[in-house]
Amino acid sequence: MCPGPKVPKSWSSSARRRRALSHSESSSDWARFFDLLHPESGDRILDVGSGAGEKAARVLAAAPGSEVFAVDPNPKRIGQAKRDHPEVKSSVAGAEKLPFEDAYFDKAYSTMAFHHFLDIDKALGEIARVLKHGGSYVLLEVEPRSFAGRMFRFFGRLMGEPITIMTEAQCLSRVRAGEGFVVDGSVSLGSKYLVRLRRT
Numbered sequence: 001m002c003p004g005p006k007v008p009k010s011w012s013s014s015a016r017r018r019r020a021l022s023h024s025e026s027s028s029d030w031a032r033f034f035d036l037l038h039p040e041s042g043d044r045i046l047d048v049g050s051g052a053g054e055k056a057a058r059v060l061a062a063a064p065g066s067e068v069f070a071v072d073p074n075p076k077r078i079g080q081a082k083r084d085h086p087e088v089k090s091s092v093a094g095a096e097k098l099p100f101e102d103a104y105f106d107k108a109y110s111t112m113a114f115h116h117f118l119d120i121d122k123a124l125g126e127i128a129r130v131l132k133h134g135g136s137y138v139l140l141e142v143e144p145r146s147f148a149g150r151m152f153r154f155f156g157r158l159m160g161e162p163i164t165i166m167t168e169a170q171c172l173s174r175v176r177a178g179e180g181f182v183v184d185g186s187v188s189l190g191s192k193y194l195v196r197l198r199r200t
């Protein structure tokens with residue numbers, strides 16, 4: 001099992017901060033997310049930066065017969081995931097070094113975690129490696145100019161955490177400049193956006 005990168009100092013330590021950064025998605029955001037991810041029975045699906053696994057459990061519930069794996073570099077969040085969602089296969093790992101063999105997954109996604117990745121190019125390279133050709137990676141991100149985006153940046157700076165929040169346009173051009181994926185759709189949700197990438 002890969003030990004993953006250094007755990008952000010404070011993510012699990014401050015309930016107040018977690019409340020301030022609360023990012024509950026509306027049901028219509030979720031409907032769009034599920035439209036893009038399209039989880040199906042028989043799929044192997046990876047949640048990268050899963051936190052305590054709530055989203056992974058929802059994806060699994062939406063696609064009975066799929067297998068959902070969750071990784072996060074924070075052992076406390078993964079401990080919670082194992083306790084609260086034992087039906088999800090959780091392990092401690094960062095996006096930059098995924099403990100899976102090549103072409104293992106049909107689909108992958110990250111919800112509100114992409115901006116935490118320490119090295120976006122390396123993370124995208126790893127996600128591409130573990131996806132089958134033709135597989136998809138969906139990311140849900142926050143717009144930096146939104147209230148939530150400003151809060152994320154403020155607390156990130158306060159806690160000394162490296163956070164890279166991109167606009168939808170910046171995110172799309174960053175992905176286009178990289179290798180392993182093509183952009184296969186994006187949806188603006190106001191303060192958030194969804195991007196779907198297709199593994200080439």
Ligand SMILES: C[S@@+](CC[C@H](N)C(=O)[O-])C[C@H]1O[C@@H](n2cnc3c(N)ncnc32)[C@H](O)[C@@H]1O
Nearest residue numbers: 049050051073074094095111112113116117118
């Ligand atoms: C805002 S939380 C989102 C958690 C979950 N995806 C959700 O939507 O509830 C961001 C998560 O990214 C994780 N994270 C931080 N650095 C990471 C990295 N390098 N690779 C993967 N996940 C990372 C954090 O530990 C944290 O659990």
